[in-house]
Amino acid sequence: MLDSLSDGFMSIDKLWRFTYLNHTAERYLQQKRENLLGRDMWHCYPDLVNTDYYCVYRQTAATGIPGRHTGYYAPLKTWFEVRSFAHDDGITVLFRDVTSEHEHGAMLAYEASHDYLTGLANRRKCMEMIALAVADAASPALPRAGLVAVLLIDLDHFKEVNDAFGHAVGDGVLRDFVERLLAVLDPAVFAARIGGDKFILLLRQATDRAAEQLAQVVLRQFATPFEAGGRSLSLSASIGVALLRDVSESAETLLRHADAAMYAAKFAGRFQLRVYDEALDRGMRDRLDLRIELREAFAGNQFELHFQPQMALSDASITGAEALLRWRHPARGLLSPAAFLDVLLESAYEGLLVDWLVAAVCQQIDGWRRMGIRVPRISLNLSARQLTGAGLVDKILRIAQEHGIDPAMLDVEVTEDSLVSDIEKAAAVLAALNGAGISTSLDDFGSGYSSLGYLVRLPIDTLKIDRSFVLALLDSAKAAAVIQGVVALARSLGMRTVAEGVETEGQLAELKAAGCDVIQGYFISRPLEATAFAAFMQRM
Template sequence: MAFPFNQQNSIWFKRLNKSSWRGLLAGSISLTLALVVLAWGVTWQRLEAEKALLGANARIQQENLAAIVAENLAQVLDRGRLMSIAANEWFEGKPAEATNRLSAMRATDLAFLRIALYDRQLRRVYTSSPASATAGLRDALVRAVQTSPAAAAAGLLQIAPPPESYEEAWQLPLLFPVLGNNHEVRGVLLVVLDLGYFLSLYQHIDIGRSGIVQVLTSDGKEVAQARQEGLILSQRRGSFELPIQPARHGSLTGTFFENDEPYLSTFRRLERYPFSVAVSRQIDETLTEHHGSRQRFFSALAALTAIIALAALWFGRSIRRQGQLLSALAAADQEKCELIEQLEEEKRRAFELAAHDHLTGLPNRRMFHELVASHLSRAKRSRKHYAMLYLDLDHFKRINDSLGHHVGDLLLQSVAARLRSSLRESDVIARLGGDEFAVLLTGLESVDDTASIAAKLVAQISQPCRNLDGHDIQVGPSVGIALFPRDGHDVDTLCRHADAAMYQSKRSGRGRYTFYDPALNPASDRLLHLEQRLPKAIVGHELVLHFQPKVRLDDYRIVGFEALVRWQHPEFGLIYPNDFIPLAEHSGQIIELGDWVVTACCRQLADWQAAGLELVPIACNISAKQLLDDELPERIAGFLAASGIAARYLEVEITENSLIESIEVAGHVLGKLAGLGLQIALDGFGNGLSNLSHIRSLPIDSLKIDRSFISDIRNSPDDAVIVSSIITLAHNLKMRVVAEGVEMLDQLIHLKTAGCDEVQGYYLSRPVTAIAAGQLLLRSTLAPT
């Protein structure tokens, strides 16, 4: 039979071949197997439920029958107990009345064959029919007479040994104690129960082919049993293992009888007498109906499974045949599609490489300019506001240099992700290169929205970046903002002005945003001019040193100078360090500038020495980049040797923040400097990020307390406590303490009282030229006025 095939099926089979028709075939087989397993599982579950139900019904039937037999047996034994009560009249002096009453009760109760009354001396005083007492009976009588009053009062009876002859095996002798008024045992009443008569009452009850009704003693010994064929009396008295007390009734399963077949047995104990009744039936007989149902169901399932398997086989062969017929066409289509996809992928990759940054996936500079130009062309016809933002990460180069470029790349990716999550889809985000990003905010309702968005970006980017190759890094952005059309009508103008505003943010303290101001341009031009001319100033003798004296508080003697560099610019006049030191760090000229300062200090010391002045140490500042230069100690040693100055007259000052980048390298360089004999001072202590364990491990000779603690020491108890703590700490570490920024007499008095060693500041002397510093050396002291 051919599989129906048309144009729709052709398309379906092409798709099928692409996703592998073998998968459909496997799915069909799996579905078929699942259906078969489901059918068999449901059927098995139903058969098990039916089996459990039949077992429960059989158990209930047997429990009901056991309850009926047990109740009838208890009634018969109750009548025997009544006879024992009537027999008490004999011992009360009424033998005639007792004889008449017992004879009447015996005559009306067919369950009892005969009765006999014995006194405490085991003399038979009454019998309904003559019979000799066996030895076993006599022993039982002795035990019955000796029964305790409490047991007798509870109605406890004893079972006498049954007759040994087979003809009398159906007789069950029972001994009931005869009690007096004080519950003393006066005698024993022998009652012989006719088991044949008792069990014949249930011969018409259908208990099945294998059904068995048993009368058992309390310890499980069989007294008699009835089967479908009648009463069974066996000379072998077996034992039926009943559950231990206190279970009054229940069910058991096991091989209890001689045929070793499994039986379901239900038992019930009599409450007042030492007997139990058990009803048993073979388990297979109770499940006869279940076996028939199972056979029918399994036959039907086998037929259904065969039908499903044949159908699945036919369907699978059809799918395979159609799949093979279309495999060549599908392969050709697949090849064409793969070629087209490859071309599309190459085109997309080429576009991505040409227009996007490979690291962050953001548009690059060229793509950004095109997108911004497109937006600005529409912005000219819109009343919405647009803003250009330039973002630069602060101290990003330090991260690359200290942690590696791979960590820097991870940081750039994290910043790009935060920009995407913080801005709208309509805004344009780009990475211009390095750590510089640009954003075009489009369609703003108000210019004030720009400040809110910029503040949000600064806050988001300034959050710590967790677990970047095992490092937690926190950087802040410097943001510059240019507004369209106020700050420019084209892309280049807006970019230039946003860049200028961004550099103003860096100069203003970093980690902030700044709107473009036309007044920034002259400053930018001036800074660019200074940066370009700085190398020429270093070698062209445009730099000069001013000196501020350090005074010892014990005797106000000048014990040192701090060298402060100035730039004597031919056009702008005297320029202070705050204006050109950052330019030197940014342009990489800080090493050359630092070497010039050290050389100038050595040269000045040589001049004072030649003039016969008493020398004091001159301190010069060392930048963070100089501390990372392992060749710095050798160069300073060369400068000292060239000028003929002893190393103890040169002191280097470092800041706390200069130790952040690499405490190991800085410690190595400082160790070499200390080995040359130079003094080392930690400048601006308390205003940085020092770790006391690091300070203790470095060869530092003195601490300079930052001027921010000195300025308000008179009015701020906190500053006073901090200053006193720093002085105590430094003295405990065997360091001198120098306070800078002393401008008032009250500050000087407080510092002297606190135990400070040396001070410097405007109150004693401003920084002066080399000539004025030489004159101060001649005075040797600077006592306060």
């Protein structure tokens, strides 16, 4: 009867000697019963000693309480489920091979805790690991657990990659990034993808320096462009670092702190790291408040434009002005874009801003014209998503026509970093703007990528020299050489140059000697409200 069982069956006496094995037990153990009967099981299977099997059998023999255990036995490469029962002469054991069941369960468990795209742990597993690390750090039994560091990595402008090239290309970039990451990470660092383009690194026994060094290692992985879908894409990342300094904090708190630090890194200009402190928490709350208040800002007409004149160096005439966004906040007063623009561009109101901005500029030009003021060309700034948004050129032309404004009176300014994510689409939009009579300017030239390759390919009318070079002009021969080089480059490409941030007569003289076409800055005028700008133009 015992030989007919589908389970393995064996009896062991009180001296731990085999007294019986059925045929299934022989097959599972890969031994004939005559080779085992009468022999000490621990001598026959020394790998069982001090395992969970050993503990279960010993406990059953000592207490008489039935035992049960499922575990992997490496020498036989098999998962066994065992049940042990005590009797007067020793114990009996029923066991069966559950390898296939366990592997299926293990696969389900793996899928439940890992990201399908990258193979990294998912958010659920990540939170478990952070909670475990926090508990270890708080345990008096583990005095050397040390600090716990969480690094939250967020790829900058990654949504634009998916929007421009499709999710297949975006997925390829994510896999490429993870491959680079795993190639440089210490095995002790836990890595997870918690959603979209967000990743977590968990470092135990950390120090402030070790956490920041790890973040720098991650940032260096973006020095080389990513190859995906036959395209070469230059990307960056923002990293927030949070260290567990109070063992009473939870895993959720630690992750929230890392998230706040990451957004601070984005707010500071992206492609950098920030370490959490309480001031960052206050900053996050302020950003959330601003996000909520944006609706009222649009509904309540709280946005306005200030205009900074641009002067031609050839004859000191005013050739244009840059329209600069301001928010007249009812509680905080007049806010510059540095206080709110990042929040606005990450919100659902970014598209609405384009409509408002173009309409406000055209309406103001029309108002000045009715006052008999000679209206210069007005420049308005657009982000990468605004530039490549659906129907931008048609939208500008429609609004200009509604106000009776010649499109040639408008200039669209874009920054270097807004072009690199999709240079082909950006080039097409800029060409369409030029075709409609709208001029285009490249803002802050020299402060970003400054690639001559894309400069040749883009239909740009004006290069705006970054203010950092102008500020250093009188004290740095290198800054002067850069400006001379940019002016010569622009002239050879048929472009004009505008120098930003001009504050002194000495700077003006040097720029004039370098051949710069136009200047903009406090030396001429600060940004002015519409009525003050009208008065300024009447005096000129």
